[in-house]
Amino acid sequence: MKRWMSIILGTVMAVMCMMTMTVPAFAAENPGVSIPVTVSLSGTLPKPAEDFTIKLRADNASYPMPEDSVGDIYTMMITGADTKNFPTITYNRVGVYTYTIYQLAGNNKKCTYDDTVYALTVYITNAEDGSGLEATAVLYPDSEGNKLPGAEFDNEYETVKPTPTDPDTPRTGDESTPTYPHAPKTGDESTPVLYAVLIAVSLGVIVFLFLTRKSKKAEE
């Protein structure tokens, strides 16, 4: 019984440690930028949802990059229609840093992949009040235009109209063609699930302990 409890305690501690580590740290000293990317889809969507490859490339290999970049490129996968942020890039030196954000075309022949190239410029300056560095980031499409709140890739699938009489057309199984025009789901999905599981497990064990205690008392 004791061993069983220490296992539970250990697990709870481990999960809690994990969670405190995922709390985003906003460093006051060094400014950072985290650029949101949205994939929106139209047409007949494939099942399961396709993974889209979004790249962030520094125009100069010496520029700061998010952690886990390979050389001057960071690769982010987005599954289906979703919004995700590139990990924060932090800066410790004054300067102008430029990047390009683009999508790698996938292999699905029924999909037209958005080939827009976005230009990100980050200006790092000394704060007027001497409090350290400050960042100003602007994102433009490749042709000069308005500033954007994030990069967006609109991928278009062919709309499949199922014709049951035609033996060549495989049944798609999904006759409705849901489109997701700009309906971004933000944030990582895993953490909320983790929290929910933690709540459920906590409640479960409390109820279990309560019940066993009651039955023990009843035995006495």
Add this chain to the structure above:
Amino acid sequence: MVNLIVVLCLCVAGIYAAYALWDNNRVYSAARDVQADMLKIKPAVEEDGGASFEELLAINPDVCAWVSLDNTRIDYPVLQGSTNLTYINKDVYGNFALAGSIYLDTRNERDFSDAYSLLYGHHMENSGMFGDLDLYKDQTFFDENTTGMLILPGNAYNLEIFACLLIDAGEDAIFDPEQWQTDIDGLLSYAKDNSLHLREETINKLEQMDKPQVLALSTCSTESTDARTIILAVMEPYQAADQEES
């Protein structure tokens, strides 16, 4: 006893998880559409001209006003940071956002008691932030749309737009607000000479005022990286205007 400790630990873990879920949801839903969230708590102007900023100030004590221009999407809280870049990439919640916030120059008084106050906002796509200042470059739109409002915690101002300018980012007449705090005439003559569109009768009215106050709204222009679109508006105390009518 051990049971009690386990139950306590689990309770703490459960409560923490519930809080984290709630907090996550709050932060992410906020990121989805900050403007829609803000509009829900936009301060309403009361009869005495005052407005309740409690909810906005609870989110961020740097909020100092609310600005809106009629027939545009400009309808935002105004913040003042410790520097003029504090809110260039930060939303009202303090989260990183490319669109930033609408903010008041740090050299200005945050209660808008200055003779000349300067606001900045990004020129975003889909009329975001100060994107709609572009509309005033069109003569017809400029002629037909003159009104707006600046709401403060203690009072409010009717805005009457009188000039639209397209200038360089290094233009001191606009971007050095301190020089006009005692005498605004120099700014008015600059506006007369350099405006794309101008409303003479409003300038005449401004020159007659005891304590004239001008609000400038600045945004990047697509013409070139250093080009800025500027809108100048007279700030008329809301209550005084009411009394004139009655």
